[in-house]
Amino acid sequence: MTTLPTLYDYYTAGGITTGLSATQNYFTLNNxxxxxxxxxxxxxxxxxEYWRDRLRKMxxxxxxxxxxxxxxxxxxPEIGNYDFGHGGSDMQEFLNLETFLRTAQEEDLxxxxxxxxxxxxxxxxxxxxxxxxREKDFEVRTSKPSFxxxxxxxxxVLLPILAALQFTLGGPIIAFQVENEYGAVKLWPxxxxxxxxxxxxxxxxxxxxxxxxxxxxxxxVLHGDGGTxxxxxxxxxxxxxxxxxxxxWMKYNHILLFQPFVAFTSEYSTKDSLFSPILxxxxxxxxxIAFRVLDADxxxxxxxxxTGAYEVGLQFDNFN
Numbered sequence: 001m002t003t004l005p006t007l008y009d010y011y012t013a014g015g016i017t018t019g020l021s022a023t024q025n026y027f028t029l030n031n032x033x034x035x036x037x038x039x040x041x042x043x044x045x046x047x048x049e050y051w052r053d054r055l056r057k058m059x060x061x062x063x064x065x066x067x068x069x070x071x072x073x074x075x076x077p078e079i080g081n082y083d084f085g086h087g088g089s090d091m092q093e094f095l096n097l098e099t100f101l102r103t104a105q106e107e108d109l110x111x112x113x114x115x116x117x118x119x120x121x122x123x124x125x126x127x128x129x130x131x132x133x134r135e136k137d138f139e140v141r142t143s144k145p146s147f148x149x150x151x152x153x154x155x156x157v158l159l160p161i162l163a164a165l166q167f168t169l170g171g172p173i174i175a176f177q178v179e180n181e182y183g184a185v186k187l188w189p190x191x192x193x194x195x196x197x198x199x200x201x202x203x204x205x206x207x208x209x210x211x212x213x214x215x216x217x218x219x220x221v222l223h224g225d226g227g228t229x230x231x232x233x234x235x236x237x238x239x240x241x242x243x244x245x246x247x248x249w250m251k252y253n254h255i256l257l258f259q260p261f262v263a264f265t266s267e268y269s270t271k272d273s274l275f276s277p278i279l280x281x282x283x284x285x286x287x288x289i290a291f292r293v294l295d296a297d298x299x300x301x302x303x304x305x306x307t308g309a310y311e312v313g314l315q316f317d318n319f320n
Contacts, residue, residue, distance in 0.1 A: 007064055007108045012170075019167045020174040020213045029110075029167070029174065038065035038112055042121065043100040044074055048093055051100055055107040065174070066104050067112035069119040070097065071127040076154055079131055084161060101165050105172035113162055114177040114217075117141075117151050117201075126180075141185065143197040152204060159208035166212050175213040178202055183218040183227030193226040202229055 005013070011029050021028045027036060039058050046054060058066060074091050076082050083089040085096025104111050118141050119127040128140055129150075138146045165171035178201050185193050198216075205214060218227040 007110070008105070016168055016170070019211070022213065034064075036065050036110070037063045038067050038110075039063045040068065041066050042068055043097065044069075044071050044091070044094045046094070048096060048099065051103050052107065055104055055109060059107055059109060063109070065110040065112060067114060068100070069121045069123075069127065069180075070113065070115040070158065071119060071121070071123055072117050072154055073123075073125060073127055073129040075158065076129055079129075079150075080153070082157055098161055098165065101162075101172050109172065110167070110174045111165075111172040112175045112177070113173055114180060115155070115158060115162065116180060117154065118180055118182075120180050141179070141182065141197065142194045143200055148197070148200060151201070155201075155204045156208065159205060159210060163209035166210070168211060173212055175215055176205060176210055178205070178214055178216050178229060178232070179227065181218050181227060182216065183225070186226045195229075198227070198229055202232070 011032055011034070016030055018030055020034075021031075027034050039061070041051075041054055041058065043051060055066060074089070074095055075084060075097075077089050077091075081087065081089075083092055083095050085092060085099060087095070089095070101111050101113075116127055121127065124130075132138070132140065132147070132150060135146045135150075138144065140147055162173060162176070163169075165173050167174045179198060182193055182198060185191050202214060214229075214232055216228050216232060
């Protein structure tokens with residue numbers, strides 16, 4: 001019986017010379033074409049003993065990558081006291097980020113990491129530690145020194161852990177997100193985005209050895225370029241043109257739930273659209289109730305539509 005190569009076998013064969021690239025109208029990984037199908041699994045929401053099971057279910061659903069946020073308020077619950085799985089905090093068993101990412105690699109999944117510092121994620125204070133509010137002359141998500149001194153200290157602990165897990169060093173991480181939907185700041189009265197802040201975050205990544213693809217995530221229809229960085233990849237988080245974005249649908253007692261794809265975009269665009277239909281990432285949410293769904297029989301269907309983009313449907317039947 002012929003054994004098919006794993007994802008890592010194929011993309012690392014002959015040695016690793018480069019990581020994920022979007023300098024053309026398609027993705028390449030180590031100079032080989034790749035289509036990315038990624039799902040979110042937030043390790044800090046799932047007990048460690050279930051991580052491998054959930055990752056295997058993602059792989060069984062046809063995904064080849066996992067993405068996760070990193071919650072600052074759990075990893076630094078008190079100023080200067082860190083917990084990445086061995087710090088003795090109440091949430092210790094949820095926080096071994098390195099083990100989570102290594103487990104993803106063992107299950108043949110690539111990884112996209114979104115370290116914030118603000119993550120949204122329907123998480124308390126967007127993942128920012130509440131002790132930040134003790135500062136005077138203070139504004140979160142800005143380049144103000146009263147905020148950035150804490151971000152810098154935290155990132156100088158977090159990012160070296162992640163840097164050692166980069167794809168080009170033999171690890172699973174192929175991309176890093178800078179901040180999170182930062183352009184949405186412009187929707188609030190009297191506020192505007194702080195591009196100096198974004199540049200400071202980018203530089204912190206570089207200073208800590210991050211060499212993989214860096215990207216931003218925004219709804220460009222509502223936010224424009226407020227949360228973007230020049231010549232950095234933009235992941236559009238809520239763009240709904242149907243010829244670019246399909247939907248994830250789950251059949252549960254005849255109720256259909258829709259989850260839009262997330263599209264990766266860049267400066268390499270088609271004439272009639274802001275986005276290239278080839279450069280996108282099909283992205284699903286696989287935390288919370290979705291895990292209960294995955295316990296059912298799974299049928300995956302992938303088909304081309306008229307524009308050359310893809311529509312991916314995941315149908316779940318036979319619920320108990």
